[in-house]
Amino acid sequence: MGFKKSYEEINEKIRSGKAVVLTAEEVSAMALELSPSEIVKRVDVVTTGTFGAMCSSGAILNFGHTTPPMRMERMTLNGVPCHGGLAAVDTYLGATSENPENIRYGGANVIQDLIENKEVELEAWGKGTDCYPRKYIKTKISLETINEATLFNPRNAYQNYNVATNTTSKIKYTYMGTLLPGMKNANYSTAGELSPLLNDPEMRTIGIGTRIFLGGTVGYVVWPGTQFNTSKEKNEYGIPMSNAATIAVIGNLKEMNSNFLRAAYYEKYGVSLFVGIGIPIPMLDEDMAHRVSIRNEQIETSILDYGSAGSPYLGKTNYAELQSGEININGKKVRTAPVASLQKAREIADLLKKSIQSGKFELTCPVGMFPTGTSLKKLFETEGGEQ
């Protein structure tokens, strides 16, 4: 039996200001000299971070009732359509929803405007009922004037992601950035050894109820993210070699700030939201110490051709190579560029480290664990469609 620590023991240390907290990059460097059995004795918590575009994000808002009241059935915020099928004055505003008259402005921009305390124009239509007679409203709202504003993102923080390149002769504009023709560049998005879900690949400590850093404040993991896939091929270090697990997260939008939540627009693709997430990993035992010791050269991922139909597989690489600025794809040297911010990911891991060290952030034992053996279904067409 190796050395073990409980969540309570770790939290006790956090409360008394004695917890030893390192970032995932720091612990990976430490692991060059120390074994997991030594690391688990010395380190209590390892912090991780990521700051990238996460399209499956959005906010639940409650506007409050007018007099006379209104059942808002169709709504826009600064011209961006938001979900109307949610009672009278609740809505879900998806980050990628776009203003049809200005496609560069979408739900993510509304979210950013709100957290920057700007006023946003709400326009709503309803058919009018006996109990909700009002049929139309146009008014200004802000984070201060509305009841709840909750960030709820159904799929964030992908555990690993593909590298995107383009073998065709045409420039391709994608959510993985601008891909030049003839494989002249290759873009990657994961923060490598700092990436949250790569530091706990079996999700032993991340589950329902895990307290995290989200958008500049405290948030929670609420559920496995959509497209949660545990069946992706793993390498010898137990790392899935393409996009695998994801998490659904929630937090109070009113406490977030645009340093860690930022609207983005990808040319010829659309609007998205950069989300900052940091997850603390408790050093419960040797296995966890072994997991967080993983280094960039051990984290492999797949290179896909985003220019061709079905994104064919071109080969694999690892994050040490990707971060060096150049990879080799089938004998050709290709320049690499990140599309997510490692500088911000580090800032997040550091902030989380400091708030744990200062006793402000305690760790949570998940109240429910995530499923295993999941894979993805395809959508088949039964009525025909259009390509």
Place this chain on the structure above:
Amino acid sequence: MKEITRRYVMKFPPQSADKALTYKLIKEYDIKFSILKAEVRPGHTGSLLLELEALPENMQKGIEYLEANSVVCEPLGKKIKFEAGKCINCGNCTGVCFTGALTMDREKWELNFDPELCVVCELCIAACPMNLFDSSFHEEEPEAILNN
């Protein structure tokens, strides 16, 4: 192929048939142009500030044609403007910048922008998800060139 926009200060020699020359630009090379400023005194060298719009290939041929007819064509520099304060250091722009003007510092993972290396290919404008790049012509130059 996309049309490009360029600005030139053109000096027409005295007595040059500038009307005929510009007519040929439109007809033969399919170059659209507008006169932004003109300094023409009869019997002297005339200077025009022109904005030309054409396919890159036609643009080049048109300019060569003018130069062959003793018109001095001075290109006006276009500059890339970068709003550095809002940069999140994501790196998207470095993927398209081939001159090395935009690079990541591989220690700090912050963006470096060296305007000296920029050739105004404008690829970074569409590549930046924060929309922080813009291109503009030098504003101060035309006056100086027209008046000397």
